[in-house]
Amino acid sequence: MDVQGKVAVVTGGASGIGRALCRRFAREGAKAVIVADLNEAGAKSVADEIGGAAVACDARREEEIIRLVRFTTRTFGPIDLFCSNAGIFLPGGVETADESWQRIWEINVMAHVYAARAVIPGMVARGGGAFLITASAAGLLSQIGSAPYSVTKHAAVGLAENLAITYGDQGIKVFALCPQAVRTEMTRQGGGVAALDGMLEPEQLADAVSEGLKREAFLILPHPEVKEYMQRKTGDYDRWLQGMRRLQARFLAGTPLKK
Numbered sequence: 001m002d003v004q005g006k007v008a009v010v011t012g013g014a015s016g017i018g019r020a021l022c023r024r025f026a027r028e029g030a031k032a033v034i035v036a037d038l039n040e041a042g043a044k045s046v047a048d049e050i051g052g053a054a055v056a057c058d059a060r061r062e063e064e065i066i067r068l069v070r071f072t073t074r075t076f077g078p079i080d081l082f083c084s085n086a087g088i089f090l091p092g093g094v095e096t097a098d099e100s101w102q103r104i105w106e107i108n109v110m111a112h113v114y115a116a117r118a119v120i121p122g123m124v125a126r127g128g129g130a131f132l133i134t135a136s137a138a139g140l141l142s143q144i145g146s147a148p149y150s151v152t153k154h155a156a157v158g159l160a161e162n163l164a165i166t167y168g169d170q171g172i173k174v175f176a177l178c179p180q181a182v183r184t185e186m187t188r189q190g191g192g193v194a195a196l197d198g199m200l201e202p203e204q205l206a207d208a209v210s211e212g213l214k215r216e217a218f219l220i221l222p223h224p225e226v227k228e229y230m231q232r233k234t235g236d237y238d239r240w241l242q243g244m245r246r247l248q249a250r251f252l253a254g255t256p257l258k259k
Contacts, residue, residue: 012085014039014046017085018035021209024203032052033047040056080129083134088104109156124172132220133174135157139155140229141244157178178220180200181198
């Protein structure tokens with residue numbers, strides 16, 4: 001897929017990966033880039049910079065996602081690419097409060113469900129479109145130190161897989177963006193174990209997305225090592241779990257992490 005001349009929507013577009021995607025799509029000649037974010041001022045700043053449009057949107061609210069889609073189609077025409085990018089990180093295990101579990105579930109999973117409901121039927125009716133979910137390598141592997149993040153990112157990958165299976169023969173291209181550590185507000189205090197293979201800049205993520213869209217590859221892996229880790233995991237699950245426990249022990253002990 002080439003975004004030139006296309007209408008692209010990015011949630012969580014005011015900062016981090018979302019902002020880098022908006023800048024990249026504008027630079028590649030998108031017809032319109034809609035910057036959607038709960039941070040309305042931040043969205044407007046990015047939109048002004050790239051000549052796009054800003055929409056205040058809480059991705060946890062289905063009615064706001066519907067409003068975003070309706071605004072875009074009325075103003076710019078059918079949506080060619082929807083990047084469901086908004087997400088949060090919460091540390092902790094199963095003891096994490098129910099309210100926190102609910103919040104991260106709404107943002108990291110249900111926001112993607114609402115976006116798919118709002119935009120994919122129209123894409124199917126037109127015979128084509130692209131839908132990208134920003135998940136995480138944690139959704140393919142795991143996230144040491146955060147059960148809520150690991151669980152919700154696994155769910156996000158599972159949703160992307162299901163959408164690809166369900167709509168792939170109807171002209172819909174589905175993508176799952178699964179990076180490790182990226183230098184954003186989420187990793188401001190360090191990327192933890194996820195930074196083992198280095199911290200990428202958001203612009204590098206945007207490069208990987210652009211390449212992935214053109215290749216039409218379901219999995220977009222800015223850290224290529226993730227594919228090898230997936231193969232190790234599926235090749236010998238118990239050995240992989242043992243290795244992850246060793247990695248966790250070094251992390252908790254404050255030992256410098258090395259591959």
